[in-house]
Amino acid sequence: MNAFLKSAACCVAVGALGACSAGNADSGATAEPSALVQVKPAVQGDLPDVVTAYGVATAAADAVITLNVQAQGSLTRIDAIPGQAVKRGQRLLVFTLAAPSMATLRQARTALDVANAQRQHTAQLFAQQLATKDQLAQAVKAADDARSALDALPAASAPDGTINIVAPFDGVVTAFGATAGDTVQPGAALVSLGRSDRLSVIAGIEANAMNRVKAGNTVTMSPLDDGKDVSGAVRRVASSLDPKTHQAAAEIVPEGQPVAGMTYRAAITVGLWHGWLLPREAVIGEGADTHIFQTDKGKAVSVPVTVLGEHDDMTAVSGPVQPDRPVVTVGAAQLENDMQVRSGNAPAAR
Template structure:
């Protein structure tokens, strides 16, 4: 009897030794963990645009003469100083004749008025004739004053302020009518970046918000400030025009990417790769006692590699980043060191 009991005990002991431990039989996944935290995530709006004159800081220059440009002293994009020569304009013979005729008519009206005044003193003219002479002189003076007064056939056009040449709108030697735009200037402080924002994004923008401007052809990012948000869609682009003042003057026509800080999202901040699934199935995995637990969340905003989420997150439990895609709810995990951990 004792021998049978001993044999049974040995059999049970061997059986126990041959069974694998729960840890050996249950697979585990290697993952990287990060601690969650609550905070604010900048809400950025991205737009693209080019540097051009502000609506109230540009000047179209023209002359009230018929004639042509004989010489250009500047080119598009040239920096100019107040009083600097821009162009030399030559009046057409007809324009010179019109001015000369107006001057001759004024001189004749003045002589006739003086003569009538003398004749009135000699009782050889009436007061009505003097009144008519006075009116003729005033009309001639008004006509003369309405005309430009060039100093000869050549007119030197100079810049009225420090700035840049935005455009040249006629060629050397081409005959132009009075009032035709010859060139456009913009004041040194007058260049802004005009960009286009999507309709939904524009609703979140307000003047005064900070902007980061990055040149598309390379170069350093510079800060700026949002000046204006249009209240209508641009008919050509179907976007909302926004004006941005750069901290440093750009070159006319330079293209930029604008990243505008349009408020913040507040929530749990986690790496973007920690969030899995789509729509209502978005979720993260938090780890407790070596096991992964699925937590349903909603993504309220994303910026770069970070997501702002809301849901029943436990602040004291880490979330899984690398390796999260291979997990199931309740699966055993083993933590690996993060790549940025020394």
């Protein structure tokens, strides 16, 4: 009996030991590591190819006039500044004729007085039949010519030789050709004025992009300061670089009314990239190592791609992307090919 109990106890002990060993073996096994990611369906589409430039709203080139006086003189007063909005008839500056110009003006006035007196005298003689009709006609013509000569002078209506230069329309002062006190020659530019209803944004295009920007390209202009975006289109692009800025000037015509003098960021759409559209963080590596990850049966699959272009936070790529496999959009940087993945926004296990 004792021998039987001992034998049974031994068997129970061996069975328990075997069970414990099996339990230890199970607890020592480790699960395959997995990464928590976010995925989205693979989608193809168009991404705008955008050239970014910066420019200032100013009057269009063909909407700017330059005012001058065809006489020598000086600027004795300036009543505006560049960039100022002015109304039609508002005085911009005061121009005073130089001494030689005043002498010419006095001579023209004297000639007109003499011609008018001669015409009046000839008319009296003609009434008394002491002058012929031809003589009267000549006297009238001489007086008319003297009047025309005086009217052609810039200060004909300014007895003291002072001319008020006023704005011929509502507009914006773009530049002054001289400063107060300067003496200028006949016809010299005094002030340039642009129409306020014909504003354009003149943007600088970098040399490596100037051949991509064409007339007709659509543009979205965003003010660097607070303000609303303005849509527009490229009107023309310079074919050479500005020697000072080393950029090509592009004139952008807005659909709305920009603020004169404001600086805008111009996003010029020059084309479209067609490919697989992904967030930038979904594209890993660079050059020949550029790739994305898709998921297949809970595994990460590395897919080589070529970056076509980028815009904002999106990237267009080409490559052997499988349309029926989700694309990893968040968490791709931690993955390796064939790694176990789980998708969703669940918090990581503690």
